[in-house]
Amino acid sequence: MPELPEVEVVRQGIDPFVSQQCLTGAVVRQPQLRWPVTKNLHQILVNQQVLKTDRRGKYLLLRCTDGTLLIHLGMSGVLSWLPGRPDDHPLKKHDHIDLLFGKGLLRLNDPRRFGAVLWVDSPRLENHPLLTHLGLEPWDPFLTPQRLYQLSRGRQLPIKQALLAGHWVVGVGNIYASESLFRSGIDPRRAAGRISLQRYDKLLNAIRQILQAAIEQGGSTLKDFRGHGGETGQFQTAHQVYDRAGMPCTQCSTPIRVLVQSGRSTYYCLQCQR
């Protein structure tokens, strides 16, 4: 489910419940996620205060007194705030982990188990292997069209795959890669190194607008967060190309095409994107 917007919506949703609150432990029912969940997580988390919630790319960060709990939702993860005691909430299939607080808990449900829950000691966070190779945040002032242009020179990699790789800019998943390329008029197959500075300017603007709109859309469902504990994730944002194979392009009515790049579906308009 989650691309950057959903992770950010989850972060905003849980922040009021967990920021400044003390963890009282954890229940790990299924330790085999993308990587094994940190051993002795319960002991580690007891009496850790969450100083603030944060996000880096699609990683959710709970910054605590002595370290950071790094959470990734993978393809199918849902993190919900549940008030009260764990026993108040019947377990559903794939409820793998509870993070316990005085007034409630965060429960991770992840059918495909591509997610991650890892504890990182404070001094190591900066250089953590999962974070160190990430590109810039979409709204980082150091992320400029010039930077994308320079990074991409000489690269034969199709721009769609370059976006998904996340080494230049993070958070653009499979849906928003197609959408942002459509809105900036760039053929997803085009080599990254053969895109002009002017077109990187359009692309970066498109990425920022689309991600921001998606966060705001998610934010509108945030009201439900208290009641349902994390049943967000339904982006109402109208997709212009994603999952619209064969349907008419919103701009020129040409049927939307679908192709597979690195095993991921890409949707685009042959007429509008060059």
Added chain:
DNA sequence: ACGGCCTCCTGACGGC
């Protein structure tokens, strides 16, 4: 260094 391919895992869906 780069780019292509594979992998982890469960569930939903369509065809036969």
Added chain:
DNA sequence: TGCCGTCAGGAGGCCG
């Protein structure tokens, strides 16, 4: 009804 192949919003790791 069941069985099978395919696909799904991620992304690290390996290999050539």
